[in-house]
Structure formats: structure tokens, C-alpha cells
Amino acid sequence: MKNKVVFITGGARGLGAGLAAKVISKGGKAFIVDLNAEAVFAQVETLGGEGIAGCQANVCKPADLELAMAECKERFGRIDVVVVNAGILKMGSIEHMNPADFDAVMQVNVNGAFNTIRAAIPYLRETKGYLQVISSLAAAIHTPLMGHYAASKAAVEALADVARQELALDGIDVGCVHPTFTNTAMIQEVNAGVLWGGHKGAFGAIEPEQVIDAxxxxxxxxxxxxxxxxxxxxxxxxxxxxxxVAEGLSRMQGSEQALKKFKAEEAESLTRR
Structure with a gap:
């Protein structure tokens, strides 16, 4: 990790802030972004030193992410890792949830992940870097009152799986993180413990440090x-x-060659515009 530069969305608190602290403690550099500018600057001040920087950015706005990544590269000279961590959680039944809540969760968790991945590609291509996307156990196990969250995290996992295949051609590896219920401020703020607080064993809540270490x-x-x-x-x-197995069969049937051809044609088409 020494001197590696890690760009983290949702980095002002919770798992993002904890990961930034861990990266710095191991000799790396962290650049954190969050919607809340005051929280970003407070976290930068808390961590202190030359290895931390950050700025305000709304992951729902592609231009914000492009500017933030450009600022990160200007500050640290490169980006080796991008962690797609920003997300929100709301609770409500499908029958009675406010449609605006559903839209908000999908905007931040899915569109935000898509925007972050797109903005990251040119920088990670330069360093043959690593993209880490934060999904959830909720992508596989769908619990009541979390329809919007479960749907968003399943979509995020799908984005990561597709990105892994597309970006392998550029030497970029893609990881997808699946934590279980974790005792973060986000969980506590929506009182999700009413669903998960009494669970034990595999479904028991864990502390943020365990997820950050993973x-x-x-x-x-x-x-x-x-x-x-x-x-x-x-x-x-x-x-x-x-x-x-599916990815292997796809490659055997010519998907890799087709992908190279498509991307070349796509790039040529963009150049002609």
C-alpha cells in the first residue's frame, strides 16, 4: 500500500472514513469525497498529514466526480484504487414507501456507482489499478422493508461483474464487497436494527472494523x-x-474478441462526433 493513492466516495464517515484511516496507517494516500463538504474537511483534519485530501462531490453528478478525480491526480500524481462506497439506506414496504425514497436510493446507490466507475476508468487504465465496488449481503438475501436497498445493491453487484469483464482488457481488476448488517451510523439512523438487531450467527450484526479490514x-x-x-x-x-463458468464459455465463444472490436468501433465513433 505504500504510496498507493486510494480514491473513496462516501469517505467522510462510516466504512469510507475507516478505510481512509487504514490506508494512511499503512503508508498509502487517501482522497475522500462526500456530499457533505463540512464532513469531508472535518475528516481530512481529523486524519491530518500529507497523506489525506478530499473535496465535496455529489456522485449523482458525473461532472463532480470528474473534477474530484482530476483534483486527486493533481494532488497525488496518480490514482491506483477507486472505492465505490457512497450509498444511502431507507426503509419502507413496497406498498407504502414514498416513490421519492425509491428514486433517491436508486439514484445514489446505482447511478452514483455507474458515474463513479465511468469517471475512474481513464485513471485506473493509466495505473492498471483496482476498482472496488461496495454491494451488500442484501444483493443476495432480500429482506422485508428494504426493497429499494436490496434492488440497488443487486444492481451494483451486476455493474461490478460487467465492469470486471470489460476492464480486464485494460489490466484493471474489479472487486465487489458484500458485508452483512454492520453497525454504522447509516444503519442506526434508519433504525434498521428492528429487522436485524436480534439476529445471531451468520445473520448477526458486525462492527465496522471487521468490514474495513476485509x-x-x-x-x-x-x-x-x-x-x-x-x-x-x-x-x-x-x-x-x-x-x-459463464464468463469462460463466453470467452471461448469469442466474446473477448467481440469486445475488443466493439470498443474500437465505439472509440472511433466518438472521435468522429
Whole structure:
């Protein structure tokens, strides 16, 4: 991690802030962005030193992310890792939830992830870097009152799986993180403990440090799947047991060559515009 530059969305608190602190403690540099400018600057001041910087950015606005990543590169000279961490959680039944809540969750969690991945590609291509996307156990196990959140995290996992195949041609590895219910401020603010607080064993709540350690190890090892705790691995992996097989068959049938051809034609088309 020494001197590696890690760009983290949703980095002013929770898992993002904890990961930034871990990166810095290991000799890396962290650039954090968040919607709340005051929270970003407070976190930068808290961590202190030359290895931390950040700015305000709304992940729903592609221009914000482009400016933030440009600022990160100007400050630190490169971007080695991008962590797509920003997300929100709301609770409500499908029958009675406010449609605006559904839209907000999808905007931040899905569109925000898409925007971040797109903005990251040119920088990670330069460094043959690593993209880490934060999904959830909710992508595989769908619980009541969290329809919008579960749908968004399933979509985020799908984005990561597609990005992994498309970006492999550029030497970029993609990892997807699946934490279980974690005692962060986001969870506490919506009182999600009414659903998860009494669960034990594989479904028991864990502390943020356990997820942060798993995220950090995932970055170090450029892992494909990061699951915290490991006891929930069967629950996360079962729906995707045949992903690797499908990807292999796809490559055998010429998908890699087709992808190269399509991307070349796409780039040529953009140049002509």
C-alpha cells in the first residue's frame, strides 16, 4: 500500500472514513469525497498529514466526480484504487414507501456507482489499478422493508461483474464487497436494527472494523469477491456459482474478441462526433 493513492466516495464517515484511516496507517494516500463538504474537511483534519485530501462531490453528478478525480491526480500524481462506497439506506414496504425514497436510493446507490466507475476508468487504465465496488449481503438475501436497498445493491453487484469483464482488457481488476448488517451510523439512523438487531450467527450484526479490514485486504490482494464475515460466503456466492463458468464459455465463444472490436468501433465513433 505504500504510496498507493486510494480514491473513496462516501469517505467522510462510516466504512469510507475507516478505510481512509487504514490506508494512511499503512503508508498509502487517501482522497475522500462526500456530499457533505463540512464532513469531508472535518475528516481530512481529523486524519491530518500529507497523506489525506478530499473535496465535496455529489456522485449523482458525473461532472463532480470528474473534477474530484482530476483534483486527486493533481494532488497525488496518480490514482491506483477507486472505492465505490457512497450509498444511502431507507426503509419502507413496497406498498407504502414514498416513490421519492425509491428514486433517491436508486439514484445514489446505482447511478452514483455507474458515474463513479465511468469517471475512474481513464485513471485506473493509466495505473492498471483496482476498482472496488461496495454491494451488500442484501444483493443476495432480500429482506422485508428494504426493497429499494436490496434492488440497488443487486444492481451494483451486476455493474461490478460487467465492469470486471470489460476492464480486464485494460489490466484493471474489479472487486465487489458484500458485508452483512454492520453497525454504522447509516444503519442506526434508519433504525434498521428492528429487522436485524436480534439476529445471531451468520445473520448477526458486525462492527465496522471487521468490514474495513476485509475491504483493505481486498485492495491489497485485488480480490474479486470480498465477503464479511466469511461465514456468509455461501449465501453470497450461491446465486453466482456459475458466473465464472459463464464468463469462460463466453470467452471461448469469442466474446473477448467481440469486445475488443466493439470498443474500437465505439472509440472511433466518438472521435468522429
Amino acid at each position: 475491504m483493505y485486504r481486498g485492495i491489497e490482494k485485488r480480490q474479486r469477491k470480498i465477503i464479511a464475515p466469511k461465514t456468509i460466503a455461501p449465501l453470497v456466492l450461491a446465486p453466482g456459482l456459475f458466473h465464472r
